[in-house]
Amino acid sequence: MTNKATRTAPAPRLGPRALNRATLARQFLLHRAPATSAAPATPATSAYDAVQYLLGLQAQNVKPPYYALAARLEGFAPEQLSTLMADRAVVRIVTLRSTIHTHTAEDCLTLRPLVQPARERELNQFRRGLVGVDLDRLAALARELVEAEPRTLKQLREALLVEWPDADPFALGLAARCRLPLVQVTPRGLWGRSGQVALTTAEHWLGRPAEPAPAPETVVRRYLAAFGPASVKDMQTWAGLTRLRETFERLRPELLTFRDDSGVELFDLPDAPRPDPDTPAPPRLLPEFDNLLLSHADRTRVVSPETKGRTWRGNQAYRSFLVDGFLAGLWKLDDDVLTLEPFGRLTRGQREELVEEAGRTLTVLHGDGTYDIRFGTVAQ
Structure with missing residues (x-):
């Protein structure tokens, strides 16, 4: 009897066009999702559903989330997102990659705790401007200030300088932003209206406490649904986090694996769409810093x-x-x-x-x- 080593079949290869079509399909950029359909097979049936499914929209400026949804939803009207924001169902907050995103209220209260370690690391870059500053005291004072009334960043810095006059004003403001989940209150972010950036805490604005960060496995699944197939480094780039390899390894039994043209291992959900690479892709106008362009370490798929x-x-x-x-x-x-x-x-x-x-x-x-x-x- 001859013993033969068990050989694992090589993972299928996905070239740039295959990855492109798969990602576009999940981003609703290959075919727009109906904005008002009640069809159970449709993954996004409203502006709210789309914001949730896509794990937020880049929102460094006011208009990008509106342009992003116009490119992705059939039947979208800007009032749909604007109303959600006015009703506090979605909010603008610094989360992924230390940039402002429009998130659902639920994701605001959970994704921000998930990326909090990255915000703490960001704060380390400004320690020289915070010599002698008690960061716990700063967070408590900043919370008291912005929950008493929404404050602009300038107003918040000036108030914190009273307590720490020798500190760097920019570093004080950044420390407050890193330590606290500060949301931009309306009318900032509403379509067709203007307003300066005024901040309060997410808990105060939404009227409920922050929730525990979701299990990393849950976020990996959601990321792959919206941006996959993807590597560990791809997701780490999207989130601004590190050390996610162990989470992917725990999920390996339930995921499919592929290789890109460079041999990098890619993970994906078994039932996620992976269209034929020759599927026609219509033109789309995107806002600046659209997440399609920023959510992978290797961006050659787009x-x-x-x-x-x-x-x-x-x-x-x-x-x-x-x-x-x-x-x-x-x-x-x-x-x-x-x-x-x-x-x-x-x-x-x-x-x-x-x-x-x-x-x-x-x-x-x-x-x-x-x-x-x-x-x-x-x-x-």
């Missing part, structure tokens, strides 16, 4: 090496658009003029489809009207 780094210059971030599922150019809107700047040559059909999509975006977010959609220069 961003080719030739287009890497072209969506920002210095501190200036540009809105971008996809053609055939990949980053293909920039866009901007000035009054009633929408300018599209492709990175390379587009076919006549691609240009026509892109103009049609731009017109749809304008109508959804700004109503019927006469708009000038042109090809030109966006990045100056």
Whole structure:
């Protein structure tokens, strides 16, 4: 009898186009999800459901969450998200990657505790400006101040300086933001309205206490549902966390595994969509810093090496658009003029489809009207 070593079949390979189509399908960018459908098979049936399913939307500025949902939901109207924000069902708060996101109230109260270790590490960079500052005392005082009435960051810094006059004002404000789950109160974030950033605690704004951080396994499953197939490093990049390998290993028996073209192991949910790589992908207009472009360590599933780094210059971030599922150019809107700047040559059909999509975006977010959609220069 001959003993033969048990051999494990190699994991299937997923190239950039396969990963692209899989991620677009989960992001509702391959086919828009109906915004008001009650079909049980539809994973996102409202603006609220979409924000929850996508684990939040990048919201460094006011408009990006609205543009993000306009690209992903059929039948979306900006009032849908604006009403949720006014009703405190969704909020704006610093969470993933130390950036502002629009989250559901439930995710605000749980995801922020999950990423709190990253906020503590961020604070370590500013210790020199906090010499002599009792951080526990700072957190308690800051909470008292913003729960008495919402405060701008400037007002909060000035109040904290009274207690610690020798500290760096910027570091004091950042310490408050890192130690406390500070949300931006409305009217900031409402569509068609303006308001300066004023802060209070999530618990005070939502009228309920923070909840324990969810089990890491739960968040891994949710991340893979919205951004997979993905590697451990991909999820760590998305969350701004480290040491997630053990969590993936615990989940390995229930996950599928693949390899990308570089041999990196990718994990995925068994029943998640992985469309044919040749599935047509329509053009989409995205906001600046859309999470599609920021949620993987290896972004080649959407961003080719030739287009890497072209969506920002210095501190200036540009809105971008996809053609055939990949980053293909920039866009901007000035009054009633929408300018599209492709990175390379587009076919006549691609240009026509892109103009049609731009017109749809304008109508959804700004109503019927006469708009000038042109090809030109966006990045100056």
